[in-house]
Amino acid sequence: xxxxxxxxxxxxxxxxxxxxxxxxxxxxPSFEVPNTTDFDGFQKEAIQMVKPAKxxxxxxxxxxxxxxxxxxxxxxxxxYISSQSVKKIIEINPYMLGTMxxxxxxxxxxxxxxxxxxxxxxxANKRRxxxxxxxxxxxxxxxxxxxMGLSVGTMIAGWDEMGPGLYYVDSEGGxxxxxxxxxxxxxxxxxGVLDNGYxxxxxxxxxxxxxxxxxxxxxFRDGASGGVASVYYVGPNGWKxxxxxxxxxxxxxxxxxxxxxxxxxxxxxxxx
Amino acid sequence: MARYDRAITVFSPDGHLFQVEYALEAVRKGNAAVGVRGxxxxxxxxxxxxxxxxxxxxxxxxxxxxxxxxxxxxxGLKADARVLINxxxxxxxxxxxxxxxxxxxxxxxxxIAGLQQKYTQSGGVRPFGxxxxxxxxxxxxxxxxxxxxxxxxxxxxxxxxATGRNSNSIREFLEKNYKETSGQETVKLAIRALLEVVExxxxxxxxxxxxxxxxxxxxxxxxxxxxxxxxxxxxxxEAAKKAPPKEK
Numbered sequence: 001x002x003x004x005x006x007x008x009x010x011x012x013x014x015x016x017x018x019x020x021x022x023x024x025x026x027x028x029p030s031f032e033v034p035n036t037t038d039f040d041g042f043q044k045e046a047i048q049m050v051k052p053a054k055x056x057x058x059x060x061x062x063x064x065x066x067x068x069x070x071x072x073x074x075x076x077x078x079x080y081i082s083s084q085s086v087k088k089i090i091e092i093n094p095y096m097l098g099t100m101x102x103x104x105x106x107x108x109x110x111x112x113x114x115x116x117x118x119x120x121x122x123x124a125n126k127r128r129x130x131x132x133x134x135x136x137x138x139x140x141x142x143x144x145x146x147x148m149g150l151s152v153g154t155m156i157a158g159w160d161e162m163g164p165g166l167y168y169v170d171s172e173g174g175x176x177x178x179x180x181x182x183x184x185x186x187x188x189x190x191x192g193v194l195d196n197g198y199x200x201x202x203x204x205x206x207x208x209x210x211x212x213x214x215x216x217x218x219x220f221r222d223g224a225s226g227g228v229a230s231v232y233y234v235g236p237n238g239w240k241x242x243x244x245x246x247x248x249x250x251x252x253x254x255x256x257x258x259x260x261x262x263x264x265x266x267x268x269x270x271x272x
Numbered sequence: 273m274a275r276y277d278r279a280i281t282v283f284s285p286d287g288h289l290f291q292v293e294y295a296l297e298a299v300r301k302g303n304a305a306v307g308v309r310g311x312x313x314x315x316x317x318x319x320x321x322x323x324x325x326x327x328x329x330x331x332x333x334x335x336x337x338x339x340x341x342x343x344x345x346x347x348g349l350k351a352d353a354r355v356l357i358n359x360x361x362x363x364x365x366x367x368x369x370x371x372x373x374x375x376x377x378x379x380x381x382x383x384i385a386g387l388q389q390k391y392t393q394s395g396g397v398r399p400f401g402x403x404x405x406x407x408x409x410x411x412x413x414x415x416x417x418x419x420x421x422x423x424x425x426x427x428x429x430x431x432x433x434a435t436g437r438n439s440n441s442i443r444e445f446l447e448k449n450y451k452e453t454s455g456q457e458t459v460k461l462a463i464r465a466l467l468e469v470v471e472x473x474x475x476x477x478x479x480x481x482x483x484x485x486x487x488x489x490x491x492x493x494x495x496x497x498x499x500x501x502x503x504x505x506x507x508x509x510e511a512a513k514k515a516p517p518k519e520k
Contacts, residue, residue, distance in 0.1 A: 133370075
């Protein structure tokens, strides 16, 4: 069966395609234009329908020891919880992680594709690609599909020669470098706990606990987030999964049931 | 063999690509160019044909920048060089744009060599008639490099190399006299090698020096001064040889 490599090329030709013999600049980038006068409204309804609300909570932050990445594991379709065990932290390669928010298929496919591109870069240049470079490759691909209905809100976290790196990349083509990010419908709740408890010089355990609690609190308040809170750590030797705790159990760990004082007790009456 | 001389590059029965070999001939007729790598510096030297009286010599720069940290000199068809240099410059910037990092010397050499190879395997085009010497510093490791490409599209790294007219004699000289040098010593070695085949004087050679800080073109006065130094050293060596050793 012939391998489908169409995913390896961008749909819209980017300028400067190196396969042309003539100067790459002179050919103006072009792609087929829909046969309509209203370009902004074209397929708007369809795109709005396809664009899910990114029902999830993912977060990542850089601290002294490296990068901490955490996510929930619930997939929802409207009010229906379709799965409680989705892997939202995608392993691009042994030293880089990506998070999934938005369309699951889009995130999985393009992260896999990014992994391929990173490996090819390694083979050609005899050195690992930087987190900057990897996130830029992904952002360029997503930009070239802008307006075509992709839904990806991802964070690329990794450790390269410059140390820990964290970038937020989305399907609008945006790319931001930062120290703390949270993406998804539960992100406001996660930010509340994360921003409050964050210190740059935390230990790995402290940072993991902060990440775990942030995800837990987001799942507590956001209906579209839940399942298992996974926490990954990216250090100089690559990433390592630290924990995966069911948020229901975390709830009782943080808020154990207190035996309440009893005012009246039912007494067992001996058989009369 | 005349049948395999056509404009398209095709194999001859005994496995030659004549167009590529003819391109190498064009290179051999071009002006001499030499490159020498030191521990903290790389030097490029190019033979300059005496400028016509009315020509503005500043518009004829033979050693050019591809990026802040990479320079190129070549021997062969200068018009072909212009096209190749433009494509390489675009690629340097395109690389900065897509991965937010400057190119390594090896990457851009591979790109140029790939481009030269493409033109040996396409219809209706002829190979580029030039060999290039590419020098620069690796932006990550800070290691200096010297690479050479040729019309067939092969490339390799060198400690010192020459291309163009009389490149064989220059290379012989370099093989005999090369040693690990740094700073001004490397510059002197490059100029000495070039002066083997070029008339002495600052106005007949163009020299540029690449350090971690960037490319610097040496002006005529500097080159004259170094050439004079070399002459003096040569005379001193001759004199020492002629005077018989006094000790028993």
